[in-house]
Amino acid sequence: MVTAPMQATRQQILDFLRERGEARVLELGGLLELTPTGVRQHLNTLEREGLVTSREVRGRVGRPALVYRLTAEAEALYPKAYDRLALAMLSAARTRLSEDDFSALLQEAATHLAEPLGGRAESGDPTTRVETLCTVLREQDIVVEAERVTGGYLLTQRTCPFHDAAEATPATCDLDAAYLGALTQLPVVLVESRARGGSACTFRIESRVEPHVQDVG
Numbered sequence: 001m002v003t004a005p006m007q008a009t010r011q012q013i014l015d016f017l018r019e020r021g022e023a024r025v026l027e028l029g030g031l032l033e034l035t036p037t038g039v040r041q042h043l044n045t046l047e048r049e050g051l052v053t054s055r056e057v058r059g060r061v062g063r064p065a066l067v068y069r070l071t072a073e074a075e076a077l078y079p080k081a082y083d084r085l086a087l088a089m090l091s092a093a094r095t096r097l098s099e100d101d102f103s104a105l106l107q108e109a110a111t112h113l114a115e116p117l118g119g120r121a122e123s124g125d126p127t128t129r130v131e132t133l134c135t136v137l138r139e140q141d142i143v144v145e146a147e148r149v150t151g152g153y154l155l156t157q158r159t160c161p162f163h164d165a166a167e168a169t170p171a172t173c174d175l176d177a178a179y180l181g182a183l184t185q186l187p188v189v190l191v192e193s194r195a196r197g198g199s200a201c202t203f204r205i206e207s208r209v210e211p212h213v214q215d216v217g
Helices: 004-020 025-032 036-048 072-076 082-096 099-117 126-139 163-168 172-184
Strands: 052-057 065-070 144-149 152-157 188-192 201-206 213-215
Touching (some): 004 025, 004 052, 004 072, 082 099, 126 144, 126 172, 126 201
Antiparallel strands (some): 144 152, 152 201
């Protein structure tokens, strides 16, 4: 069982690394008033949890030293203002742009969101694409399921990747549909969404390999 002081110590390490970027064992030992062995025990635990990673740095003499830094998973634990900023930008765009221009903006944003995934769900037959899409979404902690229907598939999301924004403006659901279309390069139709009164977010993915996104909600 991990005691509260041990948890506090590891949090100090995470906070220090976030502030400084990188640190060596001796630096952390000075901060925490711990021996190098004690510091390494905490670092080993944080590495196993996927929160800290290390790299070797060679000096002029002696063995290479290890320098520690946060992983992307650890960075994600710290609160950021991205959601509020995105929501403000979305609301401003919805107010100032025409329907066509706003739709085009969502399509472009969806393309940018899909780019980091390297086209993982863009190749293969439609069944392969939908299966890969479900894998990609689950990696993002989205509870999703898909079923085969005439002419395509029904994909149901039990959790929303854009929940806060969707609660504020249902237009975000169009962005979600465009995102799925950009990931698979298949036509995607928004059937229902929780933000618009549905029990879940459901999308119809057509079997035709032709990028097109349409909202019928």
